[in-house]
Amino acid sequence: MRTFEYVRPDGVPGALAAHAGDAATAFLAGGTTQLDLMKDGVLEPARLVDISRLPMRGSTTTGAALRVGALTTMEELATDPTVERRLPLVREALLLGASVQLRNMATIGGNLLQRTRCRYFRDPAVPACNKRAPGSGCAAVTGPARMHAILGVSERCIALHASDVAVALVALDAVVEIEGPGGARRVPLTEFYLEAGGRPEVEHTLEHGELITGVEIPLPPEGTRSGYLKVRDRVSYEFALTSAAVALLIEDGVVRDARIGLGGVGSTPWRPRAAEAVLSGAPATPEVFREAADAAVAGAWTVPGTEFKVELARRTLVRQLRTVAEVTR
Amino acid sequence: MTSTPDVPPAPPQSDPGAAEITTAFTVNGTPRTVGADTRVTLLDALRDRLGLTGTKKGCDQGACGACTVHVDGRRVLACLMLAAQCDGREVTTIEGLSREGRPHPMQDAFVRHDGFQCGYCTPGQIMSAVALLREGRAGTDEDIREFMSGNLCRCAAYPNVVAAIKDVAREGGDHAHL
């Protein structure tokens, strides 16, 4: 690991000043992505600004939304009473991610900014990786690929955004709260991420040196049923092959509101709006669910190792739509 | 263990850019100070600087759970945490579980149920299991398996690990009725 200076400023202004947009400086929250990639030699900051003790932890419910401080841990949010009652899809996405130990360390802000698990990206000995070394090519497109994305990708990069909770949060239209040298701003999570088709090294709209201070999660209307299904190579403590976050409001057998997020398939936490459009106003039947799932994966771009994900993603979504819908019967 | 003298800062590294930092924290109830390169993880500080080698290094990448310790009462992975991040914190390792020279009930139960073979993952399993009970998640076999999934065992002693935890959970229940 390259040597670095470690600082732990007090307060948000102090942290912004300590970072100052310097290219060689990085924020450190739970460290479960940042330190991991520093050990691998993928990230080599000259200075770490430890933000983990800034007053940005805990959550509050205000009317129709839950506001979550960026430093709230995954474990804390999973056991939050409002999340338990009103946001089962968020709770399940959190509890099915990583392990208890990691969830006690990992923060929500850090989770949104976690880097891809693409093994070529994580191995600096591999020369071709457009995300790590822009313009060098993509080893995954030719080499064996499996834990990679099929939506929002191109031959330049098929890296997956592996967060579970972000999938639930895009479905819910969560909003990211940001503070930077230029002041505060808010960005819908659906507009926060950038697909890997363009410049794979640029993953989101956060400027270097800007801080995520919190996430606002609108609460779905009372009566909404929701849940998260994660399909993986082992039963627990594994990233998703495919996953589906689903929230449905069904009245008299008709879908009044459908919100869907797909994991394991996108270069960003994926919101398949075409699938939501199929469901909206339609009867909650397996045939309609299948039609929605077809719409969800339309336009998938695969390499030999990822072809299986198209049908798996369809089935994952159909299964989860059935599970969530049947609860209301 | 508590009588181990604090280790002075490591000798200057050949690495010219190396930055030193002093971290003061409590380890198993005893205040300790470690002066070390900023790159030193909590795991390496415990093992190499404080001589507490009970905490094991498996993957060093957050994937196996062998390095599980408690920081401020919560189970975490010592390999993905800088020692500097623990400044002012309370750290508990496997060496800190015993009371008055007696093993912790979870340690006894692992021995009784043969909850290990090679034993390399065992300190991490036990630290995780103690936290699991505190979290109130040892109600069913299914819950135990799910919430212990961050601790891998290459010897696959899993059934006996679950049996040991159930045993202690049951005892805890009995105590509550006394």
Ligand SMILES: Cc1cc2nc3c(=O)[nH]c(=O)nc-3n(C[C@H](O)[C@H](O)[C@H](O)COP(=O)(O)OP(=O)(O)OC[C@H]3O[C@@H](n4cnc5c(N)ncnc54)[C@H](O)[C@@H]3O)c2cc1C
């Ligand atoms: C073995 C393993 C298994 C895992 N399994 C899963 C899983 O199943 N599902 C899942 O969703 N995730 C999983 N993860 C990923 C894990 O959830 C993330 O590593 C974690 O959420 C990152 O949060 P952190 O606080 O540790 O971030 P850090 O590592 O501290 O930071 C991550 C990045 O975000 C930046 N950053 C952090 N906070 C802020 C902020 N507030 N403002 C601006 N920048 C910030 C940092 O500079 C860094 O670049 C796993 C990780 C490991 C190691």
Ligand code: SF4
């Ligand atoms: S998929 Fe993206 S991250 Fe992986 S090797 Fe290709 S360019 Fe790099």
Ligand code: FES
């Ligand atoms: S050594 Fe820390 S998780 Fe494996």
Ligand code: FES
């Ligand atoms: S007892 Fe050998 S790894 Fe678990």
